Amino acid sequence: MKDLLNTNISFAYNEALEMIISMGMIACKGQLLALAEDYKLELDPLALTFHNDAQARLSPHTLRELQFFFQYHFLHKGLDFAFYESICSLTKPQSAEEWINMLEQSPAEHVVVQMVYGVYWDQMEEFLQGQEWETVKIDLRLLTELVTDTTPQPELINAHAPLLECLAHPEETKLRYMQLIRLFYRDAFVLWKDRFREESEQASLIYKEYFHANPVRFIQEFNKVEPAVYDIPTTFHISFISQIGNHHISINTGTAWISWVIFGIHNNRVFGPAADREKTELFLKAFSDKRRLDFILLLQERPHYGQELAKKLGITPAAVNYHANFLFFLNLLEMKREDHRMYYHLNIDILRELLAVTTRVMLGEDY
Structure with missing residues (x-):
């Protein structure tokens, strides 16, 4: 590769x-x-x-x-x-x-x-x-x-x-x-x-x-x-x-x-490591919209391509891109090509990590 x-x-x-x-x-x-x-x-x-x-x-x-x-x-x-x-x-x-x-x-x-x-x-x-x-x-x-x-x-x-x-x-x-x-x-x-x-x-x-x-x-x-x-x-x-x-x-x-x-030019600021508090704020912001939670739950079942997600969520493909950007910034999504389509994949390990970080920040717990 x-x-x-x-x-x-x-x-x-x-x-x-x-x-x-x-x-x-x-x-x-x-x-x-x-x-x-x-x-x-x-x-x-x-x-x-x-x-x-x-x-x-x-x-x-x-x-x-x-x-x-x-x-x-x-x-x-x-x-x-x-x-x-x-x-x-x-x-x-x-x-x-x-x-x-x-x-x-x-x-x-x-x-x-x-x-x-x-x-x-x-x-x-x-x-x-x-x-x-x-x-x-x-x-x-x-x-x-x-x-x-x-x-x-x-x-x-x-x-x-x-x-x-x-x-x-x-x-x-x-x-x-x-x-x-x-x-x-x-x-x-x-x-x-x-x-x-x-x-x-x-x-x-x-x-x-x-x-x-x-x-x-x-x-x-x-x-x-x-x-x-x-x-x-x-x-x-x-x-x-x-x-x-x-x-x-x-x-x-x-x-x-x-x-x-x-x-x-500033992709490294968003897609690189972020402070725990910033991650927590964006993580909570990401799920303040029910459609993004539904997005995650659909990908938990299996990968989906954009138009498929749009149809199930009742939104447009451009809106799928909009909501996906929140999840990309948190490293929750990956794109993979299968059968000439680009599929969204959920990164389960990152989701677990963010849930753990959010718990620590919200409860004031040490590492």
């Missing part, structure tokens, strides 16, 4: 990816702050300064356009998936300017089709109505009919009308998103890009040391997935602006799979 990981995993800073992440962060600032409060995290002061500076520099029109393409849900890519797809379908990192020039050459119809996939990826069976995606995606008229007939997940319901608008006017949509991206680059990102690269590359040196010292442990403890997932070449982008988290983006180019991981 060590040899597999050393062969398939590399680290590289992708400026284009960092810019598109930063656009989403500005659009979803309210959601980001709410998540940070829920997880008892403080955002990096430099990241907050960027948020405030960008919002002050961007025009009201640019901010409205940013909302149109990026605002819908922090944990569920929507219209913005098209931009991630165009970046992550390449194995080599790009500068922001290189990517902007490349996107200009990409057909408007292709980008709009990827917006559809971004909104409906977790309900494709319902969306396609028995048809094949490869057939449907080349027919904008049919795509429009399917979008009209299919209500998105609740967290993306507000993306429905904008998506139909993009499908009806792909060339105008391209003019809009190209102008938005160029303005964001000129008025906000270009002023910060060198600092973001510096912060991310410094952190990357540390994470590469962790990885090379013990690849399996790094993937299990900091990336929170089963190491066997990395049976295809994958590049880790250490992201300053995303702060914390692991977001996997795998693209099938038709000839090969290409995979990128957006890895938060």
Whole structure:
């Protein structure tokens, strides 16, 4: 396994990816702050300064356009998936300017089709109505009919009308998103890009040391997935602006799979060792919501994949991700791939340890 990981995993800073992440962060600032409060995290002061500076520099029109393409849900890519797809379908990192020039050459119809996939990826069976995606995606008229007939997940319901608008006017949509991206680059990102690269590359040196010292442990403890997932070449982008988290983006180019991981610069603060009191506070916070207790009880029976949990819990797949993050932060979950699906596994030993820690803290007992 060590040899597999050393062969398939590399680290590289992708400026284009960092810019598109930063656009989403500005659009979803309210959601980001709410998540940070829920997880008892403080955002990096430099990241907050960027948020405030960008919002002050961007025009009201640019901010409205940013909302149109990026605002819908922090944990569920929507219209913005098209931009991630165009970046992550390449194995080599790009500068922001290189990517902007490349996107200009990409057909408007292709980008709009990827917006559809971004909104409906977790309900494709319902969306396609028995048809094949490869057939449907080349027919904008049919795509429009399917979008009209299919209500998105609740967290993306507000993306429905904008998506139909993009499908009806792909060339105008391209003019809009190209102008938005160029303005964001000129008025906000270009002023910060060198600092973001510096912060991310410094952190990357540390994470590469962790990885090379013990690849399996790094993937299990900091990336929170089963190491066997990395049976295809994958590049880790250490992201300053995303702060914390692991977001996997795998693209099938038709000839090969290409995979990128957006890895938060401060993952070691959350996924590394924590003080007992902090663990206890988060542990109690995690189970203040009945659905997270039900989540654990379901996994106690057997591992489940995301859509399966969503159906049993009566929530959306994005909500499953939201609740799972509490449990990931406590090391209670592991992700393992089985039968082409990613399954959540409960770490029983960690659960026992946290229950014991909570007992000691609550009763004031010594070790």
